[in-house]
Amino acid sequence: MKYSLFKNMVYVYRRVFNFNKKLRFQIPLEMLSEILIPIMATVIPAIAVGLITDKASIQEFLLVMGGVTVLNAILLYLKQYLFTVIDMENTLARIQEFFFENSKKLMKTDYPNVEPQDKQILIQKAINSFSTNWVGIEFMMKSTPKFFVNIVGLITYGAMISSLNYIIIIILILMAVLNFILASYARNYDEKHKEDYVKYDRKIDYLYKNSTSLINGKDARIYKMETWFYNVFQQLIKKRVTWNKRVEYRYFLPSLSDNILLFIRDIVAYSMLISMVLDKEISVFTFTLFVGVIAGFSSWLNESVTAYSNLKRANMGVNDYRAYEEISEVFNHANGCEVPKPSxxxxxxxxxxxxxxxxxxxxxxxxxxxxxxxxxxxxxxxxxxxxxxxxxxxxxxxxxxxxxxxxxxxxxxxxxxxxxxxxxxxxxxxQDVEVLAFTIAKNVAACEESMIDYSRINKCLELAGLKDKVDSLKDKEKTYITQSLNKDGILLSGGQMQRMMLARALYKNAPIIILDEPTSALDPIAESELYEKYNELTEDKTSLFxxxxxxxxxxxxxxxxxxxxxxxxxxxxxxxxxxxxxxxxxxxxxxxxxxxxxxxxxxxxxxx
CATH class of the missing domain: 3.40.50.300 (P-loop containing nucleotide triphosphate hydrolases)
Known part of the structure; x- marks a missing residue:
């Protein structure tokens, strides 16, 4: 289901404000400063010209100009401070509120929502929506306040210009409409072809993870695979860049037209103002003020179109995020019959x-x-x-x-x-053995430290034939696997990792135990030792091997x-x-x- 821009804005900010309640006050304050600063920039030159043409004294000039300058400085400081705070909180919200929730979804959702290729494409789209500050989720956080700030500025300056000459407003709006059409064309192209380039993102991500994997590091060096990986990378990146160019070229068109129309706007608007001041229809003060107002209105208008375009672009990412977040579960949850008891x-x-x-x-x-x-x-x-x-x-x-x-x-x-x-x-x-870069105990127990039963850990390690190896280590079962999280971590052989996974299955003590090629990495002697314990390992259990x-x-x-x-x-x-x-x-x-x-x-x- 695709949601409207408004619904997604409400959805994102409801979660953002839930993450940090202070943002409910900080964001409106920043928006207010964003509105007032351009207005001050427009008014200050006009005030200076007005004071000069009215032949104000030096003291009056310095007092008035000093006051408005200090006020402007306070607003600039407030804007910069709030921008820094909000920008940091936006990033934290993206990571903690959206990235973590997506990770939970990926780990918890039913397996048919993960393995099939069509689901993997949905996953990649969701990941892309929060992968950087300038896409999807956080891009919407950045663009939403800007859009409303520009709308307020647009209405304020539009009302001022209309009181002077409505023709200028019509010209500027027509130019903005053209930009909007071009931006819509770019967004539609992006949405239509998203799956064409997302597949390259998946392949690039897969190759990156495997080419930098410690497990694959030995093969990469012995078999000189770096050239092969590099060539495959290069081909995929070229194809991805080609798609990126196609998309960004279409987003470039509104920017190009904006610059061309800006030139036309300046000629038309300023010609009309100059004609009015020469005909003494307006004063020099009014002329100076409206030069700034017209420039400001044009800026508000173009920024409104840009902000709206950015919001629509971000909206595609938010929809991608929600599409996977709201994917229907396949299995029975929370209302099943009672599972068998130990009896x-x-x-x-x-x-x-x-x-x-x-x-x-x-x-x-x-x-x-x-x-x-x-x-x-x-x-x-x-x-x-x-x-x-x-x-x-x-x-x-x-x-x-x-x-x-x-x-x-x-x-x-x-x-x-x-x-x-x-x-x-x-x-x-x-069959596929993957260990985590935590301690041996955490890998076996698959839970938090406070919940681990160490006597049971040692019993399971012994049954799995890994106890002697663990006892030989300085930190024993608290030794980390790999050095990814701890410099004293160790590397286990393939057979030792299989034994550790067997110990995990035994630690769970489930009544049904399934061993899918549990000895494929063991030598015949080690395999023999393991099977001598097979009856003990599966005692009182239904087992499939x-x-x-x-x-x-x-x-x-x-x-x-x-x-x-x-x-x-x-x-x-x-x-x-x-x-x-x-x-x-x-x-x-x-x-x-x-x-x-x-x-x-x-x-x-x-x-x-």
Whole structure:
């Protein structure tokens, strides 16, 4: 939904005034000084000329001119002081009131509002609306007072000029209308083509983050990727600059016409004034005053058009911000059925005729899946890449709802649960490992320092096989990860980071635990040690374990071979091997990586 300029102005300032109540008084004061200062600049020369033509004494001249000069100086100081304060508060409001709220929205909104590409474009537009001082949110904060100041000045000076000669007003208004038309053309072009250049903003942002990432730093140097990154950057920036030129060229046209019309205005207006003073229709004092008034009116008029144009341009950004802020949630929130209690554990999971298709996809990733997982089962999910295993994890985790069918947990559809409450039932180690630059304890507990249970932290680190490493560190579990926030921070290996994420899932102590490739960065010996603890890790829990290493599946009570979004084979390791199907074929292929020649005979035991 797109809101009108007026509604967005009310929306922005309601939040700004809520952020800082002092601005309710400071902004009107600054606006008053903005109005009075140009009026003083117009009146002071006329007063000087009037005093001279009236042959005022030196004392009178100095007294009057000294008074108005001091008053003008006070107004200038007040304006500058308030401008500095308000400008700083505007920036703080943009960051704390709008940036932080958008960040909360991004972290809290339902996952289907984040992952699809069309939603990512909405996100990028929202981010662009508060990325600098001169776009969207803060641009509206800057432009709104200017617009109303110029309107007041325009009405005041217009009334004065009308009392002298209305023809001058008509000429100036016609010129302003032309500028307004050109500015509207520029805004419409900008709005129409915004998605054409926002996609380049997304790509540039992605490349910047990855080219400066500490994780990618080793690859960038070893493989000399800087030239490649630079060339890609250059191509994207050229395309973005090309669009920027197209947009800014159209905004340049009103500025160019303004300068041309300014020249015409001066010739017409001043010719009329000079003619009137020569014909003695007006005095020298009046002439001097109206020279300033006409110049001031023209300035108010042009600034009003510019301020309105800026407001309309800012309004596009505010609409982009609100479009994502007000995006509809997908899941059930706040009114779900009661989640299972600990007395109901372990939990039973059932997929009934479940199909799922990603937004914009041409076919289902999971198709008509029927699967029941009894409470306390340890299920291994295996199969080739693209079979739909990770999608199944997303569905069971509550990150997506099925396109068709139901997922039941203890007999109730996950759609019937409050999604926030449902997440409490799930502990997941995802395939993509991302740690935060906080302490090990905060990464594991995922909460504030005051809420951390350190005895539980150490227990989970021990179960995940990371306790010895943590104990060897000077600050132990209070050691920071990376040096982004602390100079004494450390870097963990890929396997150690996976163990830490496993410790996080264990710390949550959810009744359903899902491990999506939790050992992909571990060597076979480390993997073996982890699986020796597998029963202990998933004790009294319903667990789903995804792995490409089929040797690890022997620890599970049941193995599902996934293919094309369906369960192709189902059974224990021995049963699937006896079937001599696709699982057995994949197992045999992988076994060659583990076979060792011992005394001329092959030892086919896995190094686990």
């Amino acid at each position: 109901d554990f372990p939990l039973t999971i059932e997929f009934k005729d479940v199909s799922f298709r990603y937004p914009g996809a041409e076919r289902d990733t999971i198709s008509n899946l029927n699967l029941k997982i009894n409470g306390g089962s340890k299920i291994a999910l295996v199969g080739n890449n693209g079979a739909g295993k990770t999608t199944l994890v997303k569905l069971l985790s509550g990150l997506y709802y099925p396109t068709e069918g139901k997922i039941l947990v203890n007999g109730k559809s996950i759609k019937d649960y409050d999604i926030e409450e449902y997440y409490k039932l799930i502990g997941v180690v995802f 995804i792995s490409h290493r089929l040797a690890s599946t022997k620890f599970c009570t049941r193995i599902l071979f996934f293919e094309n979004g369906k369960v192709a084979e189902d059974g224990t390791h021995e049963e699937l091997m006896n079937m001599n199907g696709k699982y057995a074929q994949m197992f045999e292929i992988q076994s060659h990586y583990y076979k060792e020649e011992v005394g001329g005979e092959e030892n086919e035991e896995f190094a686990l």
